[in-house]
Amino acid sequence: MLAFRMKIDVLTIFPEFFGAVFDFGIIRRAKLAGIVEINIYDLRSFTTDKHRKTDDTPFGGGDGMVLKCEPIFNAIEQIIGTCERENYPKKTRVVLLSPQGKPLKQAVAREFADEANHIVLICGRYEGIDERVNDALITDEISIGDYVLSGGEPAAIVVADAIVRLLPNALGSETSAVNDSFTGNLLDYPHYTQPRDFRGIEVPEILLSGNHAEIEKWRQAKALEKTRLNRKDLLNEI
Numbered sequence: 046m047l048a049f050r051m052k053i054d055v056l057t058i059f060p061e062f063f064g065a066v067f068d069f070g071i072i073r074r075a076k077l078a079g080i081v082e083i084n085i086y087d088l089r090s091f092t093t094d095k096h097r098k099t100d101d102t103p104f105g106g107g108d109g110m111v112l113k114c115e116p117i118f119n120a121i122e123q124i125i126g127t128c129e130r131e132n133y134p135k136k137t138r139v140v141l142l143s144p145q146g147k148p149l150k151q152a153v154a155r156e157f158a159d160e161a162n163h164i165v166l167i168c169g170r171y172e173g174i175d176e177r178v179n180d181a182l183i184t185d186e187i188s189i190g191d192y193v194l195s196g197g198e199p200a201a202i203v204v205a206d207a208i209v210r211l212l213p214n215a216l217g218s219e220t221s222a223v224n225d226s227f228t229g230n231l232l233d234y235p236h237y238t239q240p241r242d243f244r245g246i247e248v249p250e251i252l253l254s255g256n257h258a259e260i261e262k263w264r265q266a267k268a269l270e271k272t273r274l275n276r277k278d279l280l281n282e283i
């Protein structure tokens with residue numbers, strides 16, 4: 046039997062949303078290689094009422110609907126075996142995707158990849174989620190950026206992708222995460238491939254020189270230049 050390095054379970058009211066998103070490229074390869082198992086769960090299947098309601102109006106009034114506790118508690122109980130956070134297995138994380146969460150950074154993805162072997166991603170919806178879910182079940186609340194999506198589903202895809210590609214052996218030997226943007230708080234340097242001359246636009250001479258020390262210096266300088274231009278904030282973190 047395959048021993049998966051990581052299991053990712055996604056809890057959503059829109060299971061079809063995930064269609065084939067995890068069936069391409071690095072994630073597909075990681076699944077086939079037994080590095081990760083990804084399951085999509087329909088929150089509605091954990092309801093117990095006749096109307097299979099996953100949301101309801103907010104206490105205290107206000108717009109929109111709030112995701113109910115019960116289906117989420119039922120789901121966690123079934124998926125993890127307990128809905129008492131202190132009894133979760135040590136390497137299990139239950140993540141709520143929401144704009145109120147901690148920002149997703151490369152270091153956060155790295156921490157999950159290194160320290161977890163089971164991640165449950167709960168996709169928030171509507172105006173929010175009953176706070177008792179957050180209080181009792183959630184180990185990490187994550188936002189993918191300072192903007193509001195209509196639901197946590199795209200964010201769950203982003204988080205899963207960022208983590209899976211960091212799992213040991215997920216990237217082929219031809220690639221590596223070592224030089225990724227944000228590793229060391231710099232953006233990536235520019236890349237070029239064939240042809241050398243494309244419509245009169247030439248590849249920088251230095252890259253053709255074969256001088257690896259000089260190429261490395263050029264790449265560092267370019268990475269710094271790009272970071273200064275687009276993400277000055279990162280330079281304060283070095």
Ligand code: ADE
Pocket residue numbers: 142143144169187188189190191192193194195196197200
């Ligand atoms: N749900 C809605 N907006 C979100 C965001 N920015 N990050 C994560 N989940 C979200």
